[in-house]
Amino acid sequence: MATYTLKDFKSDQEVRWCAGCGDYSVLAALQRTLPKVCEEKGIDKEKVVVVSGIGCSSRLPYYMDTYGFHSIHGRAAIIATGMKVASPDLSVWQISGDGDALAIGGNHFIHAIRRNVDINILLFNNRIYGMTKGQYSPTSKFGTVTKTSPYGTVEEPFNPGSLVLGAKGTFFARGLDTKLALNEEIMLAASRHEGTSVMEFLTNCVIFNNGAHAELSDRAVTDDHTIVLRAGEKMLFGKERDKGLVLDGWKLKVVRIGVDGVTEDDVLTHNPHEDNLGLQMMLADMKGPDFPVALGVIRDVPARTYDHEVAAQVEKVTAAARVHSVDELLHSGSTWELK
Amino acid sequence: MEHKVIETPDVVIRFAGDSGDGMQLTGTLFANLSAVYGNGLSTFPDYPSEIRAPKGTVAGVSGFQVHIGRGKVNTPGDYCDLLVAMNPAALRANAKWLKRTATVLVNADAFDDALLAKAGFTGDPFEELHIEDRNIIMVPITHLTEESLKDSGLDMNAVHKCKNMFTLGMACYLYSRPLDYIYTYLESRFAKKHPEMIEPNRKVVTDGYNYAAAIQAVPNTYTIEPEVQEKGLYRxxxxxxxxxxxxxxxxxxxxxxxxxxxxxxxxxxxxxxxxxxxxxxxxxxxxxxxxxxxxxxxxxxxxxxxxxxxxxxxxxxxxxxxxxxxxxxxxxxxxxxxxxxxxxxxxxxxxxxxxxxxxxxxxxxxxxxxxxxxxxxxxxxxxxxxxxxxxxxxxxxxxxxxxxxxxxxxxxxxxxxxxxxYPPIRPRFVSAGDGVKFRPFERDPETLARRWAPVGTPGKEHRVGGLEKNHDGVLSNQPENHELMVREREEKVARVAADIPDLVVDGPQEGDLLLVGWGGTYGHLLTAVDQLRAAGRTVSRVHFDFINPLPKNTAEVFARFRRILVCELNRGQFAAWLRTQLPQFQYLQCNKVQGQTFLVQDIVEAVENIG
Missing domain, CATH: 3.40.50.970 (Thiamin diphosphate (ThDP)-binding fold, Pyr/PP domains)
Incomplete structure (x- = not known):
């Protein structure tokens, strides 16, 4: 097995996203993570495949020097599933935008999660249709003014995290385009997770939805408006790491360490490996102004994977079978001889 | 009158009843035992899309037609010699398929006022359907099945499920079919899970057979003696x-x-x-x-x-x-x-x-x-x-x-x-490990097919997708490249013609009339052409297994005939395709869109009508 560097995963194609697009940093994180993925899994890079749908982010496979499939709108999750089931030894990375995965591809998205096929889904969420030049998406906030909603949208958005957890997804993480190291950490965790790993990357669309996530990424506020969750660590955040999350009855509450006798011990410890969805669902749902937005791996639990079950069933049936060739098949069951 | 066993070249039997009456199984068994007997046959089930439409209604009628012949049989048959109708609805739904000489075997127990009304009959159903002149055999099948199984210990529900076996037994008598196959089938079907069902079913089918013999249900019975077919193992x-x-x-x-x-x-x-x-x-x-x-x-x-x-x-x-x-x-x-x-x-x-x-x-x-x-x-x-x-x-x-x-x-x-x-199949895998950069859309000069480099092939990483690309697999909006790729993809499909067999003309190689078909009309066209020839008409026939591309010799074959009649179960889609591909010929059409196959008679009449 070869060892790789970032360079091995860069294709010779010029990246054609707009200057300042949030997609660049996610691409960089992926190119930096894959050498580690190959090393950890003991695979060569030809076993890595990147599959995308349609939209700005779905151009990503062209920028990777791996096997790549830039498919059709909404279908990348099921095309990736077909690849993984056909060849379970592949490391499959599926790229999708908020429109691609949650609007036209919503059905394939939830069914990939239901099956828990071992693929890694990178969901680029900029809350807008960029490639078609600025229409609202299923994650656009209520009231968003776009070309197709000149008076503001009158429909509620999806929160991808709630959707994944609501479908009993086994892995959900959230990254942010400005946090390169965190994004790499998330991708590596996704690669290690056996099952459908959904990574939501909050990305900026500099042209049609500039500042899509500014309230989270602006240097001045990022520490107070986001919380990075890590397994076994206290749920602390804020510039001074003096704020924490506690349970108040059935709800989460933000507390300040040292105020009203609150100590660090009172603060919740993150456990993404807990099968019970309750707390993880609340964490995934958090939003400002009352709560920080949760980043990092929110849920990561083991479960049966579809591709493994398919292969195991084939093996089991084959071992017990009396028919091992087409000639034998043709002669099986009722036959008669004409003499 | 003395009972005779008459030899006949072929016979068409239609089993019909409620969706739950087991007619598909009855028909399948009758077909299978005839196959084992050495007959040629063709079957077609005709069932409703409802799984269990209301009992006794015409919508719920499920049918199974089997056509048995001495040698090869090419269609399930137009009209039937025997109709088995397990209730009035089955009779109403299928009466139109009776030959003038047909026998109708009905379950008399199901012809009560309630079920007759459900099937929309107000008086004598046979008169209403104008089939009173057929050979109608009314048999209390439900009652006789109950009688046959009165000591079996089965509950009434299970007993009634066996009445299709009584019917099958009767049909076997009418067409001189041995019952051995059915006995063997029952053994293997029930041996594991319901061994208690073997003997009752065996008894009912035998009783049905004997009953038909005892009542002299028909003046004569028939037999279809197998011709010597190609020897070998069949299924x-x-x-x-x-x-x-x-x-x-x-x-x-x-x-x-x-x-x-x-x-x-x-x-x-x-x-x-x-x-x-x-x-x-x-x-x-x-x-x-x-x-x-x-x-x-x-x-x-x-x-x-x-x-x-x-x-x-x-x-x-x-x-x-x-x-x-x-x-x-x-x-x-x-x-x-x-x-x-x-x-x-x-x-x-x-x-x-x-x-x-x-x-x-x-x-x-x-x-x-x-x-x-x-x-x-x-x-x-x-x-x-x-x-x-x-x-x-x-x-x-x-x-x-x-x-x-x-x-x-x-x-x-x-x-x-x-x-x-069967011939080999050779995937066009790229050879790995030669260090050459893979050009995904580089083409074979003969076929224009590209190479296949599945994910996992070392050193051949490449990207494919829905966007237009050049031979290197790189995105391209270039006008000339798009035209080139469009033409190459088209030509690649056209060149498949080199690998497909030529059309074979059945009948005279040139002449007045060529019948053209494709797909599942094959057996009907074949049979129609046989009938037309038997009636003294000269007619030739070709059948297309390839639509795009067409076989290489298509134009050459068409040119040898004065008239071409394209027969298909639509409004003329293949004829339209031929008009775009080979516009130098005129195409006559024979079309049917009734959700049914052609009747052989449809084609014969179409040929007669064009004179």
Whole structure:
């Protein structure tokens, strides 16, 4: 097995996203993570495949020097599933935008999660249709003014995290385009997770939805408006790491360490490996102004994977079978001889 | 009057009853035992789309027609010699299929006032249907079955389920069929789970046989003595089963794993069901969330190096259109099997038609040609599926194989072939490890097919997708490149013609009239031509298994005939295709869109009408 560097995963194609697009940093994180993925899994890079749908982010496979499939709108999750089931030894990375995965591809998205096929889904969420030049998406906030909603949208958005957890997804993480190291950490965790790993990357669309996530990424506020969750660590955040999350009855509450006798011990410890969805669902749902937005791996639990079950069933049936060739098949069951 | 056993060349029997009456099984058993007896046969089930429509209603009638002959039988038959009607609704639904000389065997117990009213009869049902002159045998089948099983210990529900066996026994007597096969069947069917059912069923079928003999139900009985057919080992096979097996056979020949992504849809579902059984032969099946997912999972599997297949029927073909375009654009091998049903839209789900042809040929955005083939009989579905896979893999193109509900559900005896007799299938894998940068759309100079570098091939990393690319696999908006690629994709499909057999003319090689057919009309056209010749008419016939491209010698064959009559179960889609491909000829048409096969008589009349 070869060892790789970032360079091995860069294709010779010029990246054609707009200057300042949030997609660049996610691409960089992926190119930096894959050498580690190959090393950890003991695979060569030809076993890595990147599959995308349609939209700005779905151009990503062209920028990777791996096997790549830039498919059709909404279908990348099921095309990736077909690849993984056909060849379970592949490391499959599926790229999708908020429109691609949650609007036209919503059905394939939830069914990939239901099956828990071992693929890694990178969901680029900029809350807008960029490639078609600025229409609202299923994650656009209520009231968003776009070309197709000149008076503001009158429909509620999806929160991808709630959707994944609501479908009993086994892995959900959230990254942010400005946090390169965190994004790499998330991708590596996704690669290690056996099952459908959904990574939501909050990305900026500099042209049609500039500042899509500014309230989270602006240097001045990022520490107070986001919380990075890590397994076994206290749920602390804020510039001074003096704020924490506690349970108040059935709800989460933000507390300040040292105020009203609150100590660090009172603060919740993150456990993404807990099968019970309750707390993880609340964490995934958090939003400002009352709560920080949760980043990092929110849920990561083991479960049966579809591709493994398919292969195991084939093996089991084959071992017990009396028919091992087409000639034998043709002669099986009722036959008669004409003499 | 002395009872005689009369030899007859062929006989058509239609079993009809409520959906729950077991008529499909009765018909299948009658067909199988005749096959084992050495007869040729063809069957066709005619069932409603409702699983259990209200009991006793015409909507709930399920039928099974079997045509038995001395030698090879090519159609399930137009009209029947014997109709078994288990209730008044079955009689009403099927009376129009009776020959003038037919026998009608009815379950008298089911002809009570309530059931007669349910089937819409107000008086004598036979008079109302104008069939009172047929040979009508009223038998209290329910009552006789109860009598036969009164000491069996079975409850009444179980007893009534055996009445189809009484009917089967009677039919066996009328056509001099030995019962041994049924006894063997009952043994194997019930031995494991319900051994207590073997003896009662055996008794009922025997009692039915003896009852028919005792009452002298018909003045004479018939026998269809088998002619010497090609010697060898035979089995019965339905079209859908044959498609599944043909695909497995192709995968084995090609040395590829088989992947089928599919969504259940009538009448194609049983292909997926059949493939799902044979995981021991390197088959992976995936029942996907929808039709689009079916084809898309298959495209993914194809990129990963599997022989990829998706199966569907009309509405599903519509849903798969965009993804078919993706397969055309990425030039990946893929087989799509469309078991056509009556359309448009949901149409007639359980009825047969050939009206998806235009959609198969044209139903995608852009210039989007692919190979279109058709199967022509239930057993031929095996060869057709094998060939579809061979073409897809060797020419790097999606192939649509058109089957039909009539073929998929119909069955016929099939002489079991040896896989040694089938040609090799050679996937166009790129040779790995030569250090040469892979140019995905570099083409073979002969066929224009590209090379296949499945994910995992060392050193051949490349990108494919729905956007136009150049030979290097790099995105290109260049006007000249687009035109080049469009023309090459078109030419690649056209050059498949080099690998397909020439048309073979049945009958005189030139003359006045050429009958043209494609797909499942094969048996009816063959039989019609035989009848026309027997009546002194000179007529020739060709049948197309390949629609796009057409066989190389098509124009040359057409040029030898003064008139060409294109027969198909749609409003003229193949005729329209021929007009665009070979506009130098005139095409007469014979069309039918009733959700039914042709009757042989339809074709004979069409020929007579054109003079």
């Amino acid at each position: 019965n096979i339905t079209g859908n089963q044959a498609v599944a097996w043909g695909l497995i056979a192709a995968a084995e020949k090609a040395g590829l794993p088989l992947f089928c992504g599919s969504y259940p849809i009538t009448p194609a579902t049983s292909i997926l069901e059949e493939l799902a059984i044979h995981k021991n032969l390197g088959v992976k099946t995936m029942q996907t969330e929808d039709e689009i997912a079916g084809i898309c999972s298959a495209i993914g599997a194809s990129f990963a190096g599997s022989l990829a297949v998706t199966t569907t029927s009309g509405p599903g073909l519509s849903l798969k259109s965009e993804a078919l375009g993706l397969a055309v654009m990425t030039e990946l091998p893929l087989v799509l099997v469309d078991v056509q049903r009556g359309g448009p839209c949901t149409g007639l789900p359980t009825k047969t038609e050939q009206a998806d042809l235009s959609e198969a040929l044209y139903g995608r955005n852009g210039e989007c040609p692919l190979v279109v083939m058709a199967a022509h009989s239930p057993a031929h579905c095996f060869d057709a599926a094998f060939t579809a896979a061979k073409v897809a893999v060797e020419h790097m193109t999606p192939v649509i194989l058109l089957s039909e509900g009539y073929l998929g559900n119909g069955s016929e005896p099939w002489k079991i072939p040896s896989m040694d007799a």
